[in-house]
Amino acid sequence: MSTVNAVATHAGVSAQTVSRVLRGSGYVSEATRAKVLASVEALGYRPNAVGQALRSTRTKMVGLIVSDVTNPFYARLHRAVERVLGAEGLSLMLLNTGDDAATEQVQLDLAHSYRPSGFLIVPAVGSTLTAERLQGLGACVLVSRTLPGIGVPTVVTNETDVTRAATEELLRAGHRDVLAVLGFAGTSTSERRKEGYCAAMRAAGLRPRIQYTDQTRLTARAMITEALHTSPEVTGVVAFNEPVTLGALGAFHDLGLSCPGDVSLIGFTDAPWMELFRPPLTAVSQPVEELGKRAARLLVDLIAGRDPGDTHLVVPSHLIIRRSVAAPGTPRRTNSPRENGFRP
Amino acid sequence: MSTVNAVATHAGVSAQTVSRVLRGSGYVSEATRAKVLASVEALGYRPNAVGQALRSTRTKMVGLIVSDVTNPFYARLHRAVERVLGAEGLSLMLLNTGDDAATEQVQLDLAHSYRPSGFLIVPAVGSTLTAERLQGLGACVLVSRTLPGIGVPTVVTNETDVTRAATEELLRAGHRDVLAVLGFAGTSTSERRKEGYCAAMRAAGLRPRIQYTDQTRLTARAMITEALHTSPEVTGVVAFNEPVTLGALGAFHDLGLSCPGDVSLIGFTDAPWMELFRPPLTAVSQPVEELGKRAARLLVDLIAGRDPGDTHLVVPSHLIIRRSVAAPGTPRRTNSPRENGFRP
DNA sequence: CTGAAAGCGCTTACAG
């Protein structure tokens, strides 16, 4: 493993000159530059990022903190972010909070110990992050979820509007009792969607019916099974994310309910299988790639000390109409669960 | 941002003593330890991982190099690996090769510049990685895919056996013309599955029919559409991964083919939606969590310089029988594509 | 245009 000094000796120059050539900063004569480059080549020299980071007090790395790496939403986000950052010579360190505030602190500490150039954070439920803490982290952008009363830059989608549109789609088909399955209570994503849902219901003079979940498939499946079991008057469901959408379909299965015959469904975060499903699912398509790209660009500006312009970005989601919403049928009797997934 | 020296001054000891207390190595008196800990607390000191890494010439980080972060297989792998490594105080740096050999080199260089403690690698297609290169990287485990003639530790699944079992499941139902849709030609995963598939076909005196793909949904969809279009005698399909399974379903849709009425399908890498699909998909369930756990443990042993025992691990996949395989119906006529996804 | 000196924050030998 050769070092700058080895290259310097080999080229007959000083270490700083090697550094200057490699960073392309300052003046270097063509002759020296050529000598250095030849030595770099000859020795197969690769700069040690740790040495660079220590001296420059910043690692060319960005911490991406998400709540669940196996949720496809975050995998897509990761890839989109990586594309933009990679072009800027920045790497990504992906950390998982499991939506636990304590884990979030630990992971943030861990990432911070590498002194990354910046952070892209999806705050965990009940996050205890404060403005000061985030300030201390340096450049930082909140993605998808925001934190109340904290003026940090954010990039989110227009969930309120699109959830209202989704709800109205069900109401237009004739549904009167629509269940909104949300994520964790208190997160900005749940609350903003609740707003849109409630606005549509109120405008139609209907009573909202809300179910919070932990955003995972299995919990959603059990909760939706129970809700539809005890409230057979529900004929429409708006899901929260891909796992919850799968949970809803699992619940329909457990109760022997057909979709859209017995109950209509609007999926969230359109996934490839939703188009192929029978029925093809009407779903909200979130612009995940755009979200990631915008967040990454905003962060890059912040890191470079450039004026980023608007620091509170909203990218539009939209509703894709397919065939999982139909007019409600005859009112259901009490449904009893068929098999796995539900304990009364 | 306080440093060891700040803590040392505050506690009235030397920097090395602080270091010893924090690392829990060497002898330190109870009194000194208490003083140091109090100062750490008082100053809110957090060690700088970059400083540690530079001096100890190893970063407490592992590079995980995969081919496509948005493939759920790798997301699950990431989480499983992170669990084991996190418990050992190791972080993960996730890098994407997009299954491109040149990108693989670049990403590996990049990761290596941080001098991680080890690497977990899913080699890209046509990977130019050599034994020497991997040696130079330090501790290294190949996951899921192997490289021919390279004695590096590996953790894979028993693809040959399970693909043979999947093929036999179709033959048992009466199929004679079964299409095996594989991934990239030449990867160990494609070739090992081809082996299992061919073994089953040969044993039944049948002619193999193989289609290589780039393992993505859209390409698989187009290729399978074309294959089923030109060869209406095919009545069974074995898919390669989740994206290819979706591609197959898309192809059936494009050709107006029902499953399992017109064509039977065996999915690969069981995903939650496959159970809920109509028909519920018979699929190969890969032990991704186990794969990640074993690979991570093996790497941890290697890093610690412990004897890892067996360095070529095979974890078992198994076939989950559901309802996408049925007896072949009457032979199909030439199918013409219905809509999007296929250009003759 | 180039170099000698210093130091980023930590830990590794080496003394005592």
Add this chain to the structure above:
DNA sequence: CTGAAAGCGCTTACAG
């Protein structure tokens, strides 16, 4: 049980 010295690999001022 504890400390003075040195150095991991690089880049940042500062001279010339």
